[in-house]
Amino acid sequence: MSVIALTDVVKRYQTGHETVEALKDVDFRAERGEMVTIIGPSGSGKSTLLNMIGLLDTPTEGQIRLDGRDVTDFTEDELTEERRSEIGFVFQDFHLLPMLTATENVELPTMWDTSVDRHDRAVDLLHRVGLGDRLDHRPDQLSGGQRQRVAIARALINEPDILLADEPTGNLDQDTGRTILEELTRLKEDENIAIVSVTHDEQMIGYADRVVRLIDGEIQ
Amino acid sequence: MGITELLWRFPSAQMAWRNLGRNRIRTALASLGIVIGVISIASLGITGVAIQQQATSDLGSLTNEVTITSGEDSSTAGVTADQVDEVRNVASNVDVVPQYSDATTISSRNGQEENVSVIGLTQANVLYDVSAGESPERLQSGVLLTDSTANQLGIEIGDPIEYNGQMYRVRGLIESDQGFGGGGRGQLVVPESALSDRDNYDSVTIVTEDGDAATEIAAILRDHFNEETHNGEVDEELSITDYSDVQENINSFMNTLRLALLGIGSISLVVASVAILNVMLMSTIERRGEIGVLRAVGIRRGEVLRMILTEAAFLGAIGGLAGVLISLVIGLALFRVLAGDAMVVFEWESARYLVYGFLFAIGASVVSGLYPAWKAANDRPVEALRG
Numbered sequence: 001m002s003v004i005a006l007t008d009v010v011k012r013y014q015t016g017h018e019t020v021e022a023l024k025d026v027d028f029r030a031e032r033g034e035m036v037t038i039i040g041p042s043g044s045g046k047s048t049l050l051n052m053i054g055l056l057d058t059p060t061e062g063q064i065r066l067d068g069r070d071v072t073d074f075t076e077d078e079l080t081e082e083r084r085s086e087i088g089f090v091f092q093d094f095h096l097l098p099m100l101t102a103t104e105n106v107e108l109p110t111m112w113d114t115s116v117d118r119h120d121r122a123v124d125l126l127h128r129v130g131l132g133d134r135l136d137h138r139p140d141q142l143s144g145g146q147r148q149r150v151a152i153a154r155a156l157i158n159e160p161d162i163l164l165a166d167e168p169t170g171n172l173d174q175d176t177g178r179t180i181l182e183e184l185t186r187l188k189e190d191e192n193i194a195i196v197s198v199t200h201d202e203q204m205i206g207y208a209d210r211v212v213r214l215i216d217g218e219i220q
Numbered sequence: 221m222g223i224t225e226l227l228w229r230f231p232s233a234q235m236a237w238r239n240l241g242r243n244r245i246r247t248a249l250a251s252l253g254i255v256i257g258v259i260s261i262a263s264l265g266i267t268g269v270a271i272q273q274q275a276t277s278d279l280g281s282l283t284n285e286v287t288i289t290s291g292e293d294s295s296t297a298g299v300t301a302d303q304v305d306e307v308r309n310v311a312s313n314v315d316v317v318p319q320y321s322d323a324t325t326i327s328s329r330n331g332q333e334e335n336v337s338v339i340g341l342t343q344a345n346v347l348y349d350v351s352a353g354e355s356p357e358r359l360q361s362g363v364l365l366t367d368s369t370a371n372q373l374g375i376e377i378g379d380p381i382e383y384n385g386q387m388y389r390v391r392g393l394i395e396s397d398q399g400f401g402g403g404g405r406g407q408l409v410v411p412e413s414a415l416s417d418r419d420n421y422d423s424v425t426i427v428t429e430d431g432d433a434a435t436e437i438a439a440i441l442r443d444h445f446n447e448e449t450h451n452g453e454v455d456e457e458l459s460i461t462d463y464s465d466v467q468e469n470i471n472s473f474m475n476t477l478r479l480a481l482l483g484i485g486s487i488s489l490v491v492a493s494v495a496i497l498n499v500m501l502m503s504t505i506e507r508r509g510e511i512g513v514l515r516a517v518g519i520r521r522g523e524v525l526r527m528i529l530t531e532a533a534f535l536g537a538i539g540g541l542a543g544v545l546i547s548l549v550i551g552l553a554l555f556r557v558l559a560g561d562a563m564v565v566f567e568w569e570s571a572r573y574l575v576y577g578f579l580f581a582i583g584a585s586v587v588s589g590l591y592p593a594w595k596a597a598n599d600r601p602v603e604a605l606r607g
């Protein structure tokens with residue numbers, strides 16, 4: 001069973017008097033242990049699609065199933081719970097909180113959950129992404145590549161089924177980008193998760209198990 | 221690190237504390253408004269208390285007294301010995317001091333003269349506190365004189381004073397400024413025997429425990445002596461005066477004053493909370509993307525709301541605490557000057573304004589934080605992440 005499945009998804013925006021159709025009848029699915037890369041020109045609807053998969057946005061029409069469950073009509077609070085337990089996010093510009101240490105940033109999604117202590121898992125994840133000696137460093141004391149590793153560790157803290165990456169190498173140089181991609185590939189297998197990424201980066205396509213091309217809101 | 225470790229148990233508090241630490245100058249400036257607000261409320265409240273305490277202590281010796289003089293409809297001039305006995309019967313357990321009044325001129329050895337009121341009575345100690353010498357329970361011989369008059373004329377304890385052709389020795393000097401009595405003139409207190417040629421007493425003073433007891437006894441005495449005649453008029457045999465009205469007027473004036481002072485103080489706290497609203501709104505708008513990330517990674521709306529409200533509460537608490545400390549210093553100085561005892565500020569009557577100030581500070585800050593917190597928590601993560 002696909003961990004995430006979008007069926008006939010349509011997304012329309014109202015901008016002024018014009019209605020923009022960002023996604024047109026999109027079918028998309030991803031399996032565990034698979035890295036899917038979505039590519040396409042600017043304005044093709046890549047980000048909208050990623051937001052749908054990440055349960056950050058709801059479709060105008062169509063259906064979204066997460067682990068076989070229909071989550072299309074979930075309320076914002078229910079979607080928050082799903083994101084909390086099933087989905088990890090990695091952003092282009094890392095989005096780490098500047099006042100927290102690396103370990104604290106990784107623990108962030110579980111911070112309000114006082115019933116479980118994820119400190120050990122946070123430290124373990126940082127070790128696994130090669131930042132075992134940077135546990136108490138703040139983001140401004142880390143390089144771009146190191147920050148993105150912290151962000152990846154943060155995305156994995158809740159043992160999600162899906163990791164979504166929005167241009168994960170976009171702000172990194174070629175070499176650093178490659179190490180991040182190798183990291184993601186390894187974690188995909190170790191954690192048995194689906195990784196869905198959006199990119200412009202040609203090098204990233206090489207690491208993908210499957211490439212989805214999106215043009216004008218339609219999958220080619 | 222101590223405080224952050226404790227806060228780790230309270231994620232909202234932990235995050236709020238860190239967020240405030242990110243821009244210390246802004247945090248300090250936002251708190252400064254609250255500091256000023258709290259100082260206004262607390263120190264103006266305390267000032268009200270200090271003024272009221274001073275006013276009542278000045279009047280204290282007067283408000284527990286009842287004065288009886290001959291009434292409008294009395295057939296005799298003055299208060300008769302029989303009436304005094306009757307008053308003693310009605311008002312038991314209080315000091316009833318009948319007295320004669322007169323006036324005279326005392327001269328010093330060097331010829332300087334001073335007009336004084338003369339009071340003839342026996343229980344001197346009930347009405348007069350002395351700054352030197354003694355105030356006897358039964359004044360049989362000798363006299364008491366107001367100390368300021370004595371100073372002016374160079375009269376000391378043991379010196380002789382002539383009154384009505386007789387010589388008396390000064391036994392005690394009366395403290396000046398006791399109540400309204402005397403009309404600024406000095407008082408010469410002589411034994412009743414010095415005025416024994418009078419038929420009736422000029423007045424009777426009753427001294428009770430406090431203002432309320434005085435009011436009560438005055439009412440009982442009025443009922444007893446001044447019967448209502450059949451045509452509805454009161455037959456006033458004795459004129460009975462107590463000072464409860466004065467006390468009440470002072471109290472109500474003081475309450476008005478205190479409310480006015482608190483009102484002024486509250487305005488500054490309102491201004492302060494507008495400043496907090498502004499700062500919180502700015503800081504949530506600045507951190508919009510960050511809050512979007514929190515929401516994206518599964519932080520609930522309520523948790524974001526709590527975090528921002530806690531930030532506002534912390535601003536209030538920091539400002540409130542500083543404000544309370546400064547107000548305390550002001551209060552200590554104020555009571556030192558007005559009441560002579562700085563520690564009075566710790567009594568609940570005045571200390572409560574410190575508590576009020578602090579609670580108002582937190583309350584106002586949290587109220588100011590409500591809108592920014594609600595706005596941040598309900599921002600759609602997709603929009604927020606876009607920036």
